[in-house]
Amino acid sequence: MVEQAKRTLAYLCPSCRQSVAVERSIFQLAASANELPCPCGKSSLRVEMMGDRVRLTVPCLFCGKDHSVTCSSHAFLHEKVLAFSCAASGLDCCYVGEEGPVFAALKRLEEAVDKLEAQAGEKGTFLDELVMHEVLSEIKDIAQRGGISCTCGSRNWKLQVNYSSVDLFCADCGGAMRIPAATASDIDDICCKDKLVIHGQA
Numbered sequence: 038m039v040e041q042a043k044r045t046l047a048y049l050c051p052s053c054r055q056s057v058a059v060e061r062s063i064f065q066l067a068a069s070a071n072e073l074p075c076p077c078g079k080s081s082l083r084v085e086m087m088g089d090r091v092r093l094t095v096p097c098l099f100c101g102k103d104h105s106v107t108c109s110s111h112a113f114l115h116e117k118v119l120a121f122s123c124a125a126s127g128l129d130c131c132y133v134g135e136e137g138p139v140f141a142a143l144k145r146l147e148e149a150v151d152k153l154e155a156q157a158g159e160k161g162t163f164l165d166e167l168v169m170h171e172v173l174s175e176i177k178d179i180a181q182r183g184g185i186s187c188t189c190g191s192r193n194w195k196l197q198v199n200y201s202s203v204d205l206f207c208a209d210c211g212g213a214m215r216i217p218a219a220t221a222s223d224i225d226d227i228c229c230k231d232k233l234v235i236h237g238q239a
């Protein structure tokens with residue numbers, strides 16, 4: 038039974054785009070809430086065992102949001118491989134299971150992502166052109182009203198456009214804020230804001 042006592046968990050880091058796979062003993066997983074960070078330190082997978090359910094909070098490379106998913110503890114601890122997917126993109130964002138099957142699934146996902154990115158390079162730079170266009174024009178409106186600031190007091194900011202999100206950076210303290218730009222609900226979210234406040238590092 039020794040070989041069954043460990044589980045492998047994997048996800049793709051939205052920040053550095055590397056796949057992150059970690060092994061944890063069932064004992065470690067059950068003992069307390071587990072924070073499984075990417076080596077880059079910018080994202081982490083959270084696992085909480087709650088009686089007969091397990092809740093995972095998965096940072097998602099595709100839509101830039103965290104997904105909260107649950108499954109039964111039995112499946113979590115015993116299935117060969119469990120896949121959790123991103124509702125916005127339909128792609129898998131997290132695997133849990135035995136080391137071999139998890140790595141095989143992760144490899145297939147990496148190939149799918151490479152293919153998607155190659156396609157995106159041909160067709161367009163964004164997951165959803167329309168959503169990105171709307172989100173950027175909302176940010177522009179907010180900026181024109183002077184609504185972008187940082188908690189450090191600065192009003193100097195820089196913008197970086199990503200595949201499915203937009204990052205705002207404070208030019209003074211380096212604080213950052215990510216605005217998802219993947220789905221129609223992301224447009225709704227930013228439409229109702231009259232200001233954007235970057236969380237400063239001070």
Ligand SMILES: [Zn+2]
Nearest residue numbers: 050053075077
């Ligand atoms: Zn990372």
Ligand SMILES: [Zn+2]
Nearest residue numbers: 097099100123
């Ligand atoms: Zn997602």
Ligand SMILES: [Zn+2]
Nearest residue numbers: 187189207210
């Ligand atoms: Zn700042």
